[in-house]
Amino acid sequence: MLRIKNLKCSYGSIMAVQGVSFSVKQGELISIIGANGSGKSTLLLAISGLLTTWEGEIIFEGKNLKGMSPPDIVKKGICMVPEGRQIFSPLSVVDNLMMGAYTMYRKGKKKEAAQDIDMIMDMFPILRERAHQLAGTLSGGEQQMLAVGRALMSRPRLMVLDEPSMGLAPKMVEMIFGIIQKLRKDGVTILLVEQNARAALKISDRGYVLETGKIVLQGSAGELLVDDDVKRAYLGRDYGDFYDGRR
């Protein structure tokens, strides 16, 4: 579905992503894990068209996304849930959701959009309760649900989530990841970028480990969860010297 080859992204003279290749197949849930500054978010900015100065290939359903604007990419079926939610705080929950369906409104599909809002409120009952509340007054977890709901309004075939667990309480993280799993079961292909490697890998089919702009490891989620390097670097185990403990 999504095939990326030799992607390089720069901010001026700093190359944040250095020749990355990865792929997402239809129906998969793929995680990209990595520390702060490893280039995860930059990757997503390039995929969603928000970063234009990239080299390489981003092919979505056979079409190269080079030169496409973010709205065109949304129309193609990719929608991003950005880091920090980025909801429209002064607008109500319903208005936020309606903003997510702007492509449908432009096509005059108001009825379908209304049905989708209903469906999303069924999925996240708390949003129905808070339908007319200003989005900025929601809790972090509720805002994350709203951000996911808003992305779903564009009926994406590939949903890209940037650090959805960031700043959330553990219980809320569990809930958000449960929602991501449900979306995947409902047929949405998901690309998940996370620092919370354990939670991400637990629900993923496969994963890639990004380190200083390069992919240094990939494999099934099960393989990565038991990998010693991944454990040390991302799953909270200690990291010692190269020959630590064996000399």
Added chain:
Amino acid sequence: MPVLTIEEKNQLKLERLQSTLNRAFKNVPFHRKRLGIYNLMPDDIVSLKELEKLPLMKRAHLGDHYPYGLFAVPLRDIVRIHTAPGTGANPSISGYTRADLMIWQKLVARSLEAAGVTSMDILQINLPPGLANWGRDYKDGAEAMGAGVIPNSPLSLAKTVMVLRDYKTTALVTTSAFAEQLTEYMFDNEINPNELNLKRIVLVGEPVPESKIECLRDHLHVDVWLNYGLSEIPGPAIAFECGCGGMHINDDHILPEIIDPVTLETLPPGQKGELVLTTLSARAFPLIRFRTGDMARFIAKPCECGSPLIKMEWLPGRSDDMMVISGIKISHSQVKAYLKDALGVERPDCTMEKRRYGGTEFLSIALVIDESLFSDEIKNLERLMIHTGESLAEQIGVAVKITLTEKYQSFPDN
């Protein structure tokens, strides 16, 4: 492997190649330095084709970086360490992480499945000491698929046949030398193959001519399957037969190339040359363009079995100075270096040959006697040769017989 389109397969291989290069560059000074010499960075390899830009690795590099210089993970992540004779003074050491062993299990299981082995089989492993590491890999792979395994253990021929018969072994993993020895023993001792439950033999270690395979089929009433592997690294079952002719290479984990052993240029599909391998998923011990010394050619025609794995024909002969005895690769230069150290002969003048006695293959060395070796006590000389042969055998993993000669001679019978 799951059914992938050619595009998906190439994407998978490129992803794995690039992360292997990133890991090797980051963690192994040897690889970092070599890329630096060629003014290359891992991200310069933007396609599978561009792999040929990278320098080739030789067996000698493994000995040069003895013991752990080519490992790409901390030692504490290593769960298994293998030793192979190598080509020089140092042995070749390879290591495996837990994840590496899981991958080998899968690859071995894949090759056994292609040979028709199932969880209903009792699989017996009989490999010489020099291939003991493969014995462990076949055990793990067969156990992973649920087969009953009789692991590799040093048994006399009579005991091996007893186990084959009494334990109702249905599949045997061994070398062609042992399979021949087994056949001869059974016929010499009037043991009818019908007394065995054996249905298939997986041969490892060296290419086997069709005439020998036919002979085994006829005499033992079994299907014969060939597996290709490297005895030093990274393991057995790199390629396997599927029954359609030729061998499938597990190219989702090990990327093959064929090069001209003289010009070192990559050859197009169909041309005969030296097989070069690059590991795509090995964590502990990545190999980048490793020269195997084995001769092969790619088969471009898609396989009737439907497998998307690349196919090759494993050809007899080698591109280096190594000889294969009971599936174990023996380096001429290493044997000479050993004789030099053991006997104190500056330039050991000798010829080497693979020979067979009583069904067992051994290395026969005809050593030209010189003044430094000469003794008027023939018994002392004999003892020295026996002792040297035994300690050399321990090092290389095959039996050795050293005879002294005044000059090069043709080998006597036996």
